[in-house]
Amino acid sequence: xxxxxxxxxxxxxxxxxxxxxxxxxxxxxxxxxxxxxxxxxxxxxxxxxxxxxxxxxxxxxxxxxxxxxxxxxxxxxxxxxxxxxxxxxxxxxxxxxxxxxxxxxxxxxxxxxxxxxxxxxxxxxxxxxxxxxxxxxxxxxxxxxxxxxxxxxxxxxxxxxxxxxxxxxxxxxxxxxxxxxxxxxxxxxxxxxxxxxxxxxxxxxxxxxxxxxxxxxxxxxxxxxxxxxxxxxxxxxxxxxxxxxxxxxxxxxxxxxxxxxxxxxxxxxxxxxxxxxxxxxxxxxxxxxxxxxxxxxxxxxxxxxxxxxxxxxxxxxxxxxxxxxxxxxxxxxxxxxxx
Amino acid sequence: xxxxxxxxxxxxxxxxxxxxxxxxxxxxxxxxxxxxxxxxxxxxxxxxxxxxxxxxxxxxxxxxxxxxxxxxxxxxxxxxxxxxxxxxxxxxxxxxxxxxxxxxxxxxxxxxxxxxxxxxxxxxxxxxxxxxxxxxxxxxxxxxxxxxxxxxxxxxxxxxxxxxxxxxxxxxxxxxxxxxxxxxxxxxxxxxxxxxxxxxxxxxxxxxxxxxxxxxxxxxxxxxxxxxxxxxxxxxxxxxxxxxxxxxxxxxxxxxxxxxxxxxxxxxxxxxx
Numbered sequence: 258x259x260x261x262x263x264x265x266x267x268x269x270x271x272x273x274x275x276x277x278x279x280x281x282x283x284x285x286x287x288x289x290x291x292x293x294x295x296x297x298x299x300x301x302x303x304x305x306x307x308x309x310x311x312x313x314x315x316x317x318x319x320x321x322x323x324x325x326x327x328x329x330x331x332x333x334x335x336x337x338x339x340x341x342x343x344x345x346x347x348x349x350x351x352x353x354x355x356x357x358x359x360x361x362x363x364x365x366x367x368x369x370x371x372x373x374x375x376x377x378x379x380x381x382x383x384x385x386x387x388x389x390x391x392x393x394x395x396x397x398x399x400x401x402x403x404x405x406x407x408x409x410x411x412x413x414x415x416x417x418x419x420x421x422x423x424x425x426x427x428x429x430x431x432x433x434x435x436x437x438x439x440x441x442x443x444x445x446x447x448x449x450x451x452x453x454x455x456x457x458x459x460x461x462x463x464x465x466x467x468x469x470x471x472x473x474x475x476x477x478x479x480x481x482x483x484x485x486x487x488x489x490x491x492x493x494x495x496x497x498x499x500x501x502x503x504x505x506x507x508x509x510x511x512x513x514x515x516x517x518x519x520x521x522x523x524x525x526x527x528x529x530x531x532x533x534x535x536x537x538x539x540x541x542x543x544x545x546x547x548x549x550x551x552x553x554x555x556x557x558x559x560x561x562x563x564x565x566x567x568x569x570x571x572x573x574x575x576x577x578x579x580x581x582x583x584x585x586x587x588x589x590x591x592x593x594x595x596x
Numbered sequence: 597x598x599x600x601x602x603x604x605x606x607x608x609x610x611x612x613x614x615x616x617x618x619x620x621x622x623x624x625x626x627x628x629x630x631x632x633x634x635x636x637x638x639x640x641x642x643x644x645x646x647x648x649x650x651x652x653x654x655x656x657x658x659x660x661x662x663x664x665x666x667x668x669x670x671x672x673x674x675x676x677x678x679x680x681x682x683x684x685x686x687x688x689x690x691x692x693x694x695x696x697x698x699x700x701x702x703x704x705x706x707x708x709x710x711x712x713x714x715x716x717x718x719x720x721x722x723x724x725x726x727x728x729x730x731x732x733x734x735x736x737x738x739x740x741x742x743x744x745x746x747x748x749x750x751x752x753x754x755x756x757x758x759x760x761x762x763x764x765x766x767x768x769x770x771x772x773x774x775x776x777x778x779x780x781x782x783x784x785x786x787x788x789x790x791x792x793x794x795x796x797x798x799x800x801x802x803x804x805x806x807x808x809x810x811x812x813x814x815x816x817x818x819x820x821x822x823x824x825x826x827x828x829x830x831x832x833x834x835x836x837x838x839x840x841x842x843x844x845x846x847x848x849x850x851x852x853x854x855x856x857x858x859x860x861x862x863x864x865x866x867x868x869x
Binding site for chain 2: 307328329330333334335337340341342343344345346354355357358360361386388389390391393401404406407408514547
């Protein structure tokens, strides 16, 4: 089911949570709404679900205007950050709930069969008789997903689905959700503030700031070509250097980079830690190392440029560097944004 | 005994047990002791006299009626107080506790004044052919009044803590309002409702001050057990008073044990494996 948001606005008392958002989600697509807290991403998701009503604008499911359809008739599956499982029902009863209260009457035997199918789908066979308090967080979120899928929703909506879980569980569940999505092909929209999660999981990432879409595209598009410094910073660690653009080149304390088509003037230069390197001879940005952080896959170096700017970059594990060393930071590639 | 990180267990346990023993167990033991001094035949004769039986009947039935009424009305009141904010909300919320604060005799006199045949309510109800003052209905109303806060105050915090996401989840799964109330909210409130019911019922069984003014106190029809005990005391028949009181004590104890058991059953799902 294709979803379309057309100039949607939502205000809470005096706070404009969502300002004129238009967005299309193709049928079968898996889309992430990514943004910091307060960016309006959860509000958008809740409006698509029907848990909030839009003040202005329209939301279409396919060709149907769903703006005023209440949540119980909208045919969406919603997965909450903190699972929202019914604590007094077993796992199987939780999954069966939607089928039991549905206006479409089903045979008890048919419901039982469906519950077993769903338990298998979310790999929780044999846990049907447990209560939510008796299973782990990752298992609970899988039950919540099975419960949402039980009513054959046209659209699956997930609000920070893995936000409350440990890093390892989160990574597993991400892969698994991707598999389920390709198996069922259901249109899925999820909200996250974790850029890694959005980039790992989604076909398309929609980045939000202050209730507005700042950029959208495939993970490759948004990573390779961030349109604003906000997107650049939000998608990952970035070093920022004050720079100046003159005649198609940006100059920043000892480094220069080609920028075609930018007007002369003050600018900021952004570089990922992997885009910087360390050398003992120039040319480069003169700096001294303040600290070295050893990690499983390399060494992260914290340095201070002569101009006082803090820099972070990665070097290979074999590289012998230590705090107090002086040298030059070289630039492999960078993005320049006018200020 | 396992070592406990939290300090002060032996001391606090000792102090509280000593206190419970002194204030609760000792008087009750004295009561049982006094009743036991009667001997089985006399005891049985007193507790099963027709006047005593009639008093149990009116007390227990009225208490049950009052508790059932409070169950519904208390739940509705707790619901309104947690879900809606309206002008005067704070005043209504504070008024729920008034029956706790008001001397019960004052409540009894006020209720009697309202419900006698020439009172504000009594005259209207009298026209409809309903007599409240000096009937078991009056007893029930007095019991309702004094035990209402128990249900409201046990249910209210649970209702406040109920995660709104549970209802949203149930709605997104297609549940109607009634289905959500019956299958999600009510089961989660059951333990609190049971606790409120048991307190409310126990309080109604023992209520004295509010009832004696409105009840009329006719032996065999509107004489509650607590009053019968009081009459026996006035006659210096301490043993008979203790014997009848022991019946009341047992009933309350049985009732509290039963609701405790039901509560622990209703809370089975919270037990981790």
